[in-house]
Amino acid sequence: MDKKILILTDCDGTLLSDDYNFSEFTIETTREIYEKGHLLIPITARTLKNLKNISNQLNLEELNGIIAANNGAQIYDFKNKKFILNSVLNKQIIQNVFNMYYKPKSDQKEDKVNFTSENYVYSFGHSENTLKWSSIMEQENCVISSPDEIKEEITSISIITKKGTTIQEFETKLKKINELFGSDYKIDAYHNRVISIAPKNIDKGYAAKLIIEYLKPKEYITYGFGDSYNDISLFNSVDNPIAMLNGIDELKEISKDTTKFDNTQDGVCRYLKDNKII
Known part of the structure; x- marks a missing residue:
């Protein structure tokens, strides 16, 4: 056959x-x-x-x-x-990434972080692109100021570097994420602006x-x-x-x-x- x-x-x-x-x-x-x-x-x-x-x-x-x-x-x-x-991410990586990137309101543009679950995209603030894709994916964009506000299991984390980040700066940030988390999680890079953290393998x-x-x-x-x-x-x-x-x-x-x-x-x-x- x-x-x-x-x-x-x-x-x-x-x-x-x-x-x-x-x-x-x-x-x-x-x-x-x-x-x-x-x-x-x-x-x-x-x-x-x-x-x-x-x-x-x-x-x-x-x-x-x-x-x-x-x-x-x-x-x-x-x-x-x-x-x-x-497969989902454990609470430790969520806490670690949150602590690395969360800052109270600031006039200075910072890297954005999205914590993605089945029904929500948890982030530090609204952005046009996040709102667009959360709508397409039938998710609600939820702004948080603490990881304790995350109520669903997280399947992936996206770190979106601020506009104007050079390739060299991006590669430095990617290297740092790999050094910190690469042994226990799957780290990927997209479009020289986005770093993705997913469960191992x-x-x-x-x-x-x-x-x-x-x-x-x-x-x-x-x-x-x-x-x-x-x-x-x-x-x-x-x-x-x-x-x-x-x-x-x-x-x-x-x-x-x-x-x-x-x-x-x-x-x-x-x-x-x-x-x-x-």
Whole structure:
């Protein structure tokens, strides 16, 4: 029997259109993928709550699919109604980061910190970008002045360096975070402005390996689709890493191929169809 296809795909900038919806073509193709015995699994930085909701567009619960949220910290199996992985940060790292960055009101612009949970983004103050994304993720932005005000388990911490931070300054800050916390937590950097702290080992690549192991003894030919830095680990964990046309150059350099169409043009599903993968 021919091996089946396992498609692990990012959402924003990849499978989703820029209006944060899946196109009708993507919805129809996803159903076709499952009907042929293959799997399509979204693996994204979005929260589990939000990913469950947008996955309703793809009918993944009905199709007995799997989803991976928070860059793989939460992996959920709809068929068996259980977590494959559910990893959160402990209170010590939350306290440590809070103490490092929290300052009473100041005229001087400082680095921002977001503590992300399922329903909230806890931060030191409102910002336009935080409000935008918390709204998209169906979260409430909660301003705090003490870590004791955090009432939900935290899945990730983002340190957003202030505008005007040079690459050298950013790398110095990243080095400091790695020295302090890198032995016990997963530290990543995005866009030379954001430092992410997640539970140890957590990234899309680790999630991909767990999913592949979970699906045994069935074997799959694996494809990974993505557009940004947090997809690099995913690309290192699949047989066929495919960069989006609109993806970053660093991703294209390690990919086997690049889609001919971007995320607004059904790039993932058109690639799968045009190349007769499904």
